[in-house]
Amino acid sequence: xxxxxxxxxxxxxxxxxxxxxxxxxxxxxxxxxxxxxxxxxxxxxxxxxxxxxxxxxxxxxxxxxxxxxxxxxx
Numbered sequence: 001x002x003x004x005x006x007x008x009x010x011x012x013x014x015x016x017x018x019x020x021x022x023x024x025x026x027x028x029x030x031x032x033x034x035x036x037x038x039x040x041x042x043x044x045x046x047x048x049x050x051x052x053x054x055x056x057x058x059x060x061x062x063x064x065x066x067x068x069x070x071x072x073x074x
Contacts, residue, residue, distance in 0.1 A: 004066040004069065007062070007066070008062065008063060008066055011058070011059050011062050011063075012059065014055070015055045015056065015058070015059040018051065018052065018055040019052050019055060019056075022048040022049070022051050022052035022055075023048075023052070025044065025048040026045050026048035026049060026052070029041040029042075029044040029045040029048065030042075030045045033045060
């Protein structure tokens with residue numbers, strides 16, 4: 001496994017963990033906001049969505065950077 005592949009595997013694992021945490025946090029916060037009428041949890045829900053999306057963008061940008069490096073050396 002090359003260094004780039006190892007780095008991408010670590011990025012993928014980190015992204016999946018972040019997404020799992022954000023998924024649970026978003027579910028709990030939307031339940032609290034809608035069912036329990038705790039209004040500030042809507043901000044927590046939006047923050048979890050943004051953080052999950054940000055982890056995807058971080059992963060894809062790293063993947064594009066690694067792929068771009070491979071193309072230049074060929």
